[in-house]
Amino acid sequence: MEIIHIMALAAVLLAAPFLLGMLFGKKTISGTYLSGTLLLWGSFEAVAITAGLKGWEFQMLSDRFLYVLAALMCAGLAALCVRTIKFGKGKKIGKINIELLKELLCIAPAFLLAGSLFFLYAPKLESWYLVPETVNTILDTNSLHGFNPLTGQPLSAPKEFGWTLMNLPAFYACLADWFHINTTGLLFCCISLWMLFISFLVYYQFAAYFFEKWKNGRIFFMWIYAFLFFMGDKAYMNEAYQMLHYAYEGRAVLTGILLPYCFYLLLTAFKENKSRRATAGFVWLAEYALLLAGGLLAAGLDYGLGLPLAMTALSCVVGLAAIGKLFRNK
Secondary structure, three states: OHHHHHHHHHHHHHHHHHHHHHHHOOOOHHHHHHHHHHHHHHHHHHHHHHHHHHOOOHHHHHHHHHHHHHHHHHHHHHHHHHHHHHHHHOOOHHHHHHHHHHHHHHHHHHHHHHHHHHHHHOOOOOOOOHHHHHHHHHHHHOOOOOEOOOOOOEOOOOOOHHHHHOOHHHHHHHHHHHHOOOHHHHHHHHHHHHHHHHHHHHHHHHHHHHHOOOHHHHHHHHHHHHHHHHHHOOOOOOHHHHHHHOOOOHHHHHHHHHHHHHHHHHHHHOOOOHHHHHHHHHHHHHHHHHHHHHHHHHOOOOOOOHHHHHHHHHHHHHHHHHHHHHHHOO
């Protein structure tokens, strides 16, 4: 029965970000998925902060976020239908599908290598580790309060406001609650592979940026990235080590996904795209705001907020300058 629950979780983790990403109007499947993932995390962070300020119990947070996610997915599905009809009138469906297939073929081989070796490299999850402990505390007590959100240890004093921003364990607890999956299986297998997949999509953005239409160059870049992943696995605290062993951790999300994607947005901000002048401002600013929300969601006291905050601020400055340049040249 648990395998059915895991398959249902996998379907949601693949479908939900894609549908949410449709609201951003991206032209590539990887860009759409990444934008949707940021919206997924950002919307949860907004609901979780509200829960912390209003004193909700965990079950109320889980129910409210489920409603928000369902509404966003319906909006994304409507956006997908509109885009499909639009492309259908222009008779470009076949061309679009071929481009998406090519993109998947560039990403899939390298990720399948990493995914197949993941179970050989990654150690067995320790039951005492901090994130599983906190997730279990949330599920067992049905509470978001009275304990440290990083360690799960009881607090004698009220929780500080800064700790109400660190809600990644609560996000995992919602998934465990919805799909009835034990914490070990959820974090070690499902979430870790999902985070690894998102990291591959982020670095594929760099491959597409540097090599553009040179397909073999993009494939070569992704294979090199996969190879370096396993080479870097030998060094503790390396990004590769974190992504392969503890990808569910906040620091892995920051260093393996959010900061590289922030740097990618910096690169693309300098690249003009006259056909997107009307929506460029919204998309850039929305993604910068969601990057910040994702950074707050994943951050911990020992991870530090300085670097993601500085990078997001720098991205906003560069993005605004690029937007201004687009409209000045109109």
